Amino acid sequence: MAAHRPPPALAALIARPETGALIATGLVMAFFGLASQAFFTVAGAGVWLESASTYGIMAVAVALLMIGGEFDLSAGVMTGFTALTVGVLATHFGVDIRLAAGLALILALAVGALNGFLVIRTGLPSFIVTLATFFVLQGVDLAVTKLILGQVTVQGLSKVPNYDSIQPIFGSQLQLGQGHFYVSVLWWALCTVAAVWLLNHTRPGNWVYAVGGAPLAARQVGVPVRATKVVLFMGTALAGWLVGMISLFRTSTVQATTGVGQEFIYIICAVVGGCLLTGGFGSVVGASLGALIYGMTFQGITFAQWDTNWLMAFLGVMLLGAVFVNHWIRLRVAPT
Amino acid sequence: MSQSDVPIIAARQVSKAYAGAVALRDVSIEVWAGQVSCVLGDNGAGKSTLIKILAGVHRPTAGQLLLDGRPVDFDGPRAALEVGVATVYQDLAMVPLMPVWRNFFLGRELTVGRGPARRLNRSGMRAIVRQQLSQIGIELRDVDQPIGTLSGGERQSVAIARAIHFGARALILDEPTAALGVKQSEVVLKYIRRARDEGLGVVFITHNPNHAYPVGDHFLVLNHGQAQGYYAKAELSLPDLAAMMAGDPVDLS
Numbered sequence: 001m002a003a004h005r006p007p008p009a010l011a012a013l014i015a016r017p018e019t020g021a022l023i024a025t026g027l028v029m030a031f032f033g034l035a036s037q038a039f040f041t042v043a044g045a046g047v048w049l050e051s052a053s054t055y056g057i058m059a060v061a062v063a064l065l066m067i068g069g070e071f072d073l074s075a076g077v078m079t080g081f082t083a084l085t086v087g088v089l090a091t092h093f094g095v096d097i098r099l100a101a102g103l104a105l106i107l108a109l110a111v112g113a114l115n116g117f118l119v120i121r122t123g124l125p126s127f128i129v130t131l132a133t134f135f136v137l138q139g140v141d142l143a144v145t146k147l148i149l150g151q152v153t154v155q156g157l158s159k160v161p162n163y164d165s166i167q168p169i170f171g172s173q174l175q176l177g178q179g180h181f182y183v184s185v186l187w188w189a190l191c192t193v194a195a196v197w198l199l200n201h202t203r204p205g206n207w208v209y210a211v212g213g214a215p216l217a218a219r220q221v222g223v224p225v226r227a228t229k230v231v232l233f234m235g236t237a238l239a240g241w242l243v244g245m246i247s248l249f250r251t252s253t254v255q256a257t258t259g260v261g262q263e264f265i266y267i268i269c270a271v272v273g274g275c276l277l278t279g280g281f282g283s284v285v286g287a288s289l290g291a292l293i294y295g296m297t298f299q300g301i302t303f304a305q306w307d308t309n310w311l312m313a314f315l316g317v318m319l320l321g322a323v324f325v326n327h328w329i330r331l332r333v334a335p336t
Numbered sequence: 337m338s339q340s341d342v343p344i345i346a347a348r349q350v351s352k353a354y355a356g357a358v359a360l361r362d363v364s365i366e367v368w369a370g371q372v373s374c375v376l377g378d379n380g381a382g383k384s385t386l387i388k389i390l391a392g393v394h395r396p397t398a399g400q401l402l403l404d405g406r407p408v409d410f411d412g413p414r415a416a417l418e419v420g421v422a423t424v425y426q427d428l429a430m431v432p433l434m435p436v437w438r439n440f441f442l443g444r445e446l447t448v449g450r451g452p453a454r455r456l457n458r459s460g461m462r463a464i465v466r467q468q469l470s471q472i473g474i475e476l477r478d479v480d481q482p483i484g485t486l487s488g489g490e491r492q493s494v495a496i497a498r499a500i501h502f503g504a505r506a507l508i509l510d511e512p513t514a515a516l517g518v519k520q521s522e523v524v525l526k527y528i529r530r531a532r533d534e535g536l537g538v539v540f541i542t543h544n545p546n547h548a549y550p551v552g553d554h555f556l557v558l559n560h561g562q563a564q565g566y567y568a569k570a571e572l573s574l575p576d577l578a579a580m581m582a583g584d585p586v587d588l589s
Contacts, residue, residue, distance in 0.1 A: 201455045203445045210442055213431035220429035221443035222414075280433040 017274025018286030020325050024272065024318070025289050025296075032300030039296075039303050046179035052295025053184040054079075054243045056288050058262070059269035060188075060195045061239035063287035066270050067199070068232045069212030069279030070119060070126040073263045074111070074133035078240030080258030081137045082108050083248035084145055087154030090163075097162050105241050111137070112237025116230030126233075138260055145256040152256035157248070170242075171249030184246045188288070191239065195284040204228065213280025268315055269294055272322040293318070342405035343368050344506045344537040345390060345421055350399030352385050359385040360561045362399070366554070367506050367537040372528060374548035375541045376581055377558035383541050386558070387508050390539065391423040392416030420505035426514065428495040432484030436476060437465040439483045440498050468497045472527055489520030493527045506537040513547050525551050545577040557581065 038044045058075055065072055082104040089100035115133055119126045145152055157163065174181045199205040207228045210218035219225050240259075248254050271277065272293060273286025294315070301308050343366035352360040360382040367373050367390075377383050388394045389401070392410030401408050403419060410416045413423070430439050437458075446457040446464075465479045472493050474486075483491060492512050499507055509528070513521040528551050532538055542548050548555065555572070557564040557580050564580060572586075579586050 197455075201458070203447060203456065206438055206442060206445050206456065209434050209438065210431050213433045217427065217429040217431055218442065220425070223443050276433075280431060 016283075017281060018283040018289060019274075020322065021273045021283075021286040021289035021293065025293055028293050028296050028300070032296060032304065036300060036303035036305075039300055042177045042179035044179075044299070044303060046176075046181050048295045048299040049185045050180070050182045050295075051299050052292045053182065053188040054246055055262075055265060055269055055294050056188040056291035057184075057191045057243050057246075058236070058239050058266040059273070059287040059291040060191045060284050061236040062266040063270040063273060063275050063282050063284050064195055064199060064208060065232045065236050066267070066275040066277070067212050067279060067282040068208045068229055069215065070229060070232065071130060071267065072112075072115060072233060072236040073127065073130040074115065074137055075130075075236045075240050075266055076259040076262030076264075077134050077137045077141065078108060078111065078237055078259065079244040079247060079262065080141050080254065080256065080260065081111075082241040082244030083254040083258060084141055084154065084256060086245070086248055087157055087254050088145060088148055090160045091154055091156050092148055097157075097160050098166050101166060101245060104244070105238075108237040108241040108244075109234050112234035112240075113230055115237070116233035119233070120226045120229055134263065138257075141258075142256045154254045157254075158252040163252075167249045167252075169249070170245040171252075182246075182250065184250070187242060187246065188291075191242075192284060192288045199284055204231075208232065209280055211279075265294060265315070268319045268322075271326065272318055274322075274326065276326050277323070343402070344404065345408075346402040346405075347386070347389060347396070348400045348402060350386075350389055350396035350401070352389060352394060353397050358561055360389075360396075363556070363558065363561075363563045364399075364566065365390075365539070365556050367539055368553070369505070369537050370532055370535045371553040372532050372538040372540055372551050373554045373556065374552035375539060375556045375558065376543060376545060376548055376577070378543060378581070380560075381558040382561040383543075383558055384510070385561070387423065387510055387539065387541055390416070391421065391508055420503055421508070422499035422502070422504035422506070423508040423510065424492070424495045424499055424512065425510050426512075428491055430483055430491060430495065433482050435480045436469075436483045436486070436494065437462045437479045440465045440468075440494065440501075444502060464501070468501055469494065472497055472530060487520055487523075488516050489523035492516070492520075492524050496524075496527055496531060500531060500534075500536065504536065506539070507531060508539040508541070510541050511543070512540070513542060513544065521547060543581070545574060545581050549574040549577055559583070 032039045062072060062075055085104040085107060086097065086100045089095040089103065090097040111133065115126070115130050118129045122129070142152060170183065172183045199208060207218065207223045210223050211225045211228045215225050247258065269290030270282065270287040272290035273283055273288065275282030275287065297314055298311055301311055346366040348364050349362045350360065351358065351362055363382070363386060365373055365375065365386070375383050375386060385394065389396050392413045392415050395409070401410070431442065434442070441461050446461050447454050448457045449455050462479050466476070469476060474490050474493060483494065486494065496507065496509070512524050516524065525547060528538055528540060540548060540552065553569055555567045555569070555577060576586050
């Protein structure tokens with residue numbers, strides 16, 4: 001057993017799961033800075049920060065959930081689901097848009113709680129339970145939107161009363177020189193800070209690590225395992241709502257397919273940021289950096305005028321690299 | 337408190353049957369402050385049933401538990417813990433990937449501040465853990481390292497230190513040396529002695545007479561759910577104990 005004890009340098013590395021993501025961030029930044037003139041301009045930074053922001057908000061919540069030992073595959077479609085709820089209620093049923101946003105929030109939290117409840121009650125893997133939620137929500141998004149609106153896009157939202165009273169909260173932007181900086185970047189920073197606080201500086205944060213790392217041991221010492229997990233699922237739903245509102249109020253439109261397929265990108269961001277797929281270990285800052293890497297790459301490839309299809313190949317390579325590193329750490333720390 | 341006159345906790349003629357099958361029959365044991373009571377027996381001898389009764393996990397179907405000489409009825413492990421009867425199970429209730437200090441305080445974290453500013457007292461918890469561990473002879477470079485990077489003996493010792501820190505008077509150790517090598521076992525045995533010297537009552541469950549004999553004051557040998565004997569150390573030798581474990585007849589006269 002003693003043979004597995006890592007040297008001090010490695011122990012320090014293990015203590016900081018986001019180390020890998022930080023190095024990767026620097027590399028990606030330098031790479032696209034060299035490959036494209038536009039990347040390091042104010043305008044360019046505004047573009048890739050905006051791109052990273054919504055992924056960052058989701059990745060932070062997904063990272064918390066993954067550290068708590070669970071997945072949420074319905075996180076992507078949740079962004080479309082909440083935006084559509086607001087769009088349909090406000091444009092078709094004449095519900096005040098602020099009330100509609102509040103109702104969408106309640107609905108999102110309810111779906112999140114349901115995800116959590118199903119997982120803890122059945123003991124089934126959350127991968128399967130939330131895959132089911134994902135497909136149900138995707139079907140509902142398409143079918144209900146088409147049923148009510150006769151089409152799969154919400155239009156005319158900017159003309160509903162009180163639109164201007166709520167739009168700036170989620171969709172405003174600030175111009176600095178040639179650059180446009182969206183408020184979503186601020187939300188991303190806020191979410192990251194709040195999640196770091198929660199995870200590393202509060203008692204519930206300690207429980208998140210424990211329920212993901214060893215739920216049985218956590219229960220033995222009195223950690224509320226079930227409540228912690230349910231709240232984490234509600235957390236990703238909350239983030240899904242926030243991102244739904246951001247995309248809705250930035251463009252004042254939403255499609256019924258919004259968010260589909262994004263759930264894996266959130267997970268990739270979290271894993272690149274140092275989260276283990278087996279739970280109990282990871283970093284919120286790392287997940288945020290994972291999203292930054294994604295945003296920079298997504299826009300950097302465009303700036304460099306390459307075929308954007310390379311993005312997916314790049315993501316795959318990043319994911320594999322991150323998983324190798326994580327797996328190696330896991331073997332060192334918990335040789336089981 | 338006349339703590340030295342009565343055992344901290346004692347079982348009198350306890351029996352336990354699961355759905356008609358008798359797991360334990362008329363077994364008695366006493367846990368004295370500053371002494372180590374060893375429970376020996378092969379797999380299925382009733383060791384774990386006995387400790388689960390002492391730990392409040394099971395109620396005996398017959399017989400009585402005494403706490404400080406007075407009858408007591410634990411309605412769960414929490415109740416036992418609250419009066420200072422702590423059990424360290426084999427899996428240690430630890431999260432391997434979590435830092436040592438987070439494990440130590442898991443579920444009983446210290447906080448400072450109030451309302452939304454209520455936060456973990458990280459420096460305070462780290463300091464306590466560092467001090468507690470150095471007391472038992474474990475010098476860690478860093479209490480932030482995952483507890484999974486500690487050796488088996490060290491983890492076992494941390495689990496014991498945790499139980500003592502949170503107010504244990506009687507410690508029940510469930511096969512603490514079972515999965516350990518010779519050197520690691522010695523670390524744990526050393527710590528059992530230290531806990532005893534600090535005045536704790538220790539119940540040491542093992543199937544290894546070589547581990548039990550050097551640290552034990554009393555020896556309860558279980559066989560098929562029954563007490564094969566309850567001896568003070570002066571009454572028998574290590575070969576006697578080993579022979580008893582092997583099921584050989586032993587003449588103690």
